[in-house]
Amino acid sequence: MDSILRNFSQLMNTALLMTAILAAVASGIALLLLFLLARRAWQHFRTRRFDALSIKIHGQWREIVRGEIPAQEWRNNFVQCEILQSIVIQEIGAATDKDRAGLQEFLRASGLLDRCIERVHRGHGWSRRRAMLALGDMRLPEAILPLDEALDDWQLDTRMTAVQALGRTGLAAAGEPIIETHMVGKLKVPAGPVTNALIRCYMDQPEAILPFLRRSKGESRELIARVAAELATPRMADEMIFLAEDPGPEVQACAARALAVAPLPMAIPALANLVRDDAWFVRLRAVSSLNQILHPRAIPILLEALCDSNRLVRMRAATALAKFEHETLEILKSIVDSRDRYALHAMISALELGGGFEKVMEQLADPMLRDETTALLLGALREASAGLWTTRPADPVVEAVFP
Numbered sequence: 001m002d003s004i005l006r007n008f009s010q011l012m013n014t015a016l017l018m019t020a021i022l023a024a025v026a027s028g029i030a031l032l033l034l035f036l037l038a039r040r041a042w043q044h045f046r047t048r049r050f051d052a053l054s055i056k057i058h059g060q061w062r063e064i065v066r067g068e069i070p071a072q073e074w075r076n077n078f079v080q081c082e083i084l085q086s087i088v089i090q091e092i093g094a095a096t097d098k099d100r101a102g103l104q105e106f107l108r109a110s111g112l113l114d115r116c117i118e119r120v121h122r123g124h125g126w127s128r129r130r131a132m133l134a135l136g137d138m139r140l141p142e143a144i145l146p147l148d149e150a151l152d153d154w155q156l157d158t159r160m161t162a163v164q165a166l167g168r169t170g171l172a173a174a175g176e177p178i179i180e181t182h183m184v185g186k187l188k189v190p191a192g193p194v195t196n197a198l199i200r201c202y203m204d205q206p207e208a209i210l211p212f213l214r215r216s217k218g219e220s221r222e223l224i225a226r227v228a229a230e231l232a233t234p235r236m237a238d239e240m241i242f243l244a245e246d247p248g249p250e251v252q253a254c255a256a257r258a259l260a261v262a263p264l265p266m267a268i269p270a271l272a273n274l275v276r277d278d279a280w281f282v283r284l285r286a287v288s289s290l291n292q293i294l295h296p297r298a299i300p301i302l303l304e305a306l307c308d309s310n311r312l313v314r315m316r317a318a319t320a321l322a323k324f325e326h327e328t329l330e331i332l333k334s335i336v337d338s339r340d341r342y343a344l345h346a347m348i349s350a351l352e353l354g355g356g357f358e359k360v361m362e363q364l365a366d367p368m369l370r371d372e373t374t375a376l377l378l379g380a381l382r383e384a385s386a387g388l389w390t391t392r393p394a395d396p397v398v399e400a401v402f403p
Contacts, residue, residue: 129161136165148177167197176199206231225254232258249279256285260292282311293319318350
């Protein structure tokens with residue numbers, strides 16, 4: 001009897017325990033559902049409130065900027081300040097210089113600039129990085145110092161945001177802290193974002209980067225040379241000529257790219273030297289610049305590059321030579337005289353891609369132009385275009401041209 005009572009007591013205790021567990025689970029689920037519903041309702045309320053304020057500010061922002069609406073009506077509301085700041089920043093990006101100056105003066109006078117700087121100084125994480133980007137979009141000189149202080153932050157995301165924000169200012173003065181920090185080896189940011197930021201900073205004043213280029217060394221010199229080549233102007237030609245003699249191949253390649261916009265008497269001799277450089281990518285950049293110049297004085301240099309050991313250099317030189325339509329026959333005769341099969345293949349490929357090969361073949365087939373050299377050239381072009389160099393090496397026409 002005692003055992004039965006003990007078993008019954010244990011069953012009752014177990015049932016009570018299970019009931020308590022189920023009740024706790026049910027109450028937990030109910031509380032979770034209540035929390036989710038409350039959170040959804042709060043988010044819905046915030047969204048509707050934000051939309052209402054956004055519509056209101058968009059309808060009044062011009063009056064606010066002109067001072068017709070007192071700052072007391074909107075300055076103490078955080079959301080309204082955020083919306084107004086966003087609108088003004090968007091207008092600054094699309095406005096003319098005259099209108100932009102007025103909007104920037106409003107940011108100063110209204111305290112939105114100081115408020116953004118304070119968030120950069122005291123903020124953390126995503127909120128701080130967002131304020132940094134907004135500060136850069138204001139394009140004000142006052143943004144440079146607080147963004148400069150963030151270049152040595154311990155977080156990579158913050159350092160990259162600081163570089164990006166300085167680039168967004170579009171001010172040459174904003175590029176100085178980036179370059180100075182990089183030159184002393186303290187800018188721990190990948191080269192890509194730094195290059196993009198410097199290009200945006202010096203877009204309107206490319207010559208302002210030259211003093212830094214003259215006194216830079218190592219990786220900093222390569223970085224600044226890359227930016228200078230991207231923004232090169234004819235007034236920078238002397239500096240690019242000097243840069244073409246740099247011992248570093250990366251710097252030489254940048255100079256070769258920049259020489260495409262240099263005056264012709266200065267560019268051609270410098271590019272001719274770079275076409276003979278030991279580094280293949282320097283030769284490729286030089287040929288690419290000649291491809292942009294497209295002057296008859298470049299033909300002998302391109303013919304030399306057409307016999308280059310690197311396939312990319314040969315193909316780029318052939319592409320440039322194919323654009324000289326009036327000199328095509330003379331160019332082909334020179335290639336045949338060089339007895340370089342790879343050069344002839346590259347030239348034929350370029351002519352075929354440009355749609356000029358059939359025209360050349362028709363000109364060579366003209367009886368009025370027929371002579372021994374033309375006949376050999378016509379035969380060589382036919383054989384090369386058919387891809388028979390390896391399958392029929394003993395062909396008499398081929399052997400006559402390339403014994």
